[in-house]
Amino acid sequence: MANLYITSIEPVSGKTALCLGLAQRMQRDGYSVGYLKPVSSVAHRIQGKVIDEDAAFVREVLGLREQPEELTAVALTPEFVDEILTGKVHINAEDMLHKAYQKVAEGRDIVILEGGGSLREGYIVDLGTPHVSNLLKAPELVILKYMSNVQVMDDALTAQKRLGDSMLGVVINAVPKMHMEFIQEVITKALAARGIRTFAVIPQDRLLLSISVAEIAEALSGQVLCCPDRMDELVEHLMVGAMSVDSALTYFRRKPNKAVITGGDRPDIQLAALETSTKCLVLTGNIQPSPIILGRAEEVGVPVILVNYDTLSTVEIIERFFGRTRFRQVQKLNRFVQMLDERFDFGELYRALGLKA
DSSP: OEEEEEEESSSSSSHHHHHHHHHHHHHHTTOOEEEEEEEESSOEEETTEEEOHHHHHHHHHHTOSSOGGGGEEEEOOHHHHHHHHTTSOOOOHHHHHHHHHHHHHTTOSEEEEEOOSSTTTTGGGTOOHHHHHHHHTOOEEEEEEOSOHHHHHHHHHHHHHHHGGGEEEEEEEEEOHHHHHHIIIIIHHHHHHTTOOEEEEEEOOHHHHOEEHHHHHHHHTOEEEEOGGGTTOEEOEEEEEOSOHHHHHHHHTTSSSEEEEEETTOHHHHHHHHTSSEEEEEEETTOOOOHHHHHHHHHHTOOEEEOSSOHHHHHHHHHTTTTOSOOOOHHHHHHHHHHHHHHOOHHHHHHHHTOOO
16 A cells, blocks of 8 residues: 655646546556545535535546545635634544545555645644655655746755655656756756656646636636537637738637637627637627627637627736646646656656555
8 A cells, every 4th residue: 555645836736637647547557546635725615515626526537436525634615714713613633634544545556645735735734744744654746837947946955855755756847848958957967966856847738738718708707608518628829819800810820729819899800710720709898799700609619708808908817827727627637648658757656655567
């Protein structure tokens, strides 16, 4: 029986993706895999049950036997935190963790534990990452989201300082193409010289950075005018339609899988966008499109979203979400699993965990 704790320095680094990618490979290699979130600060009440949606997605993908609410040991909803801080409830978080762990570990070869948004989480209930790791004898694998060479080094060394000898190593995620060679040839050697093993360097990928049409609509509080069945489509690029109609088609053909943002009073640009690889059309200024536009959008299966914002504000809002949305799309998962198969040192991980490769 083995345990593995996946953690990170900051939120939205790719923990759930890594948990799923490793678990699917382990399942393919014949291992029975369990999963647990020791502490969740993003769980909320759904139909009377407190559920972490990342954990629920993991359950669905891996085909786990447990109910969604059983995959989180301590769910820190805002209401529960208030009750803890005001002394209305007193909990034994260690006991809750052990009971939840025993349930998911039964009959399993390995349990993957997914940490919180950062190494700071969990201390409010005395379940910080180092303590959980020690309680469950779960060595940590830290995923680092690339922002700069210095940041990667500092984050890895910070994790090593906080976690100590139980840290197995790191995965460096979302590295831009121009920095891949330096990370692989220089940074990994510099980390190794400091006793830190790098299990994988994962390149930045447009699909993995993408956001769904539904997430765009939600971020903009937009009104979906057609094709509600296409809201799960993934958007990899943003393009603004503010040019002359003569150059619109050439411009829009430059990028596939895009969202086109344009004024609601530009039917010529809207039609041009619908003739290219467009995942959704975002109309600004709260100006209703003509029936011709909606009819054509229905024909080609492109959702049209009406928003109150001006075009510049709309672009700024959407750009904040690229690369920072939750990992809950099968397309993204399949791409990430493929990249792990190509780049992750599973043999070394199995040896470190005492599993047969």
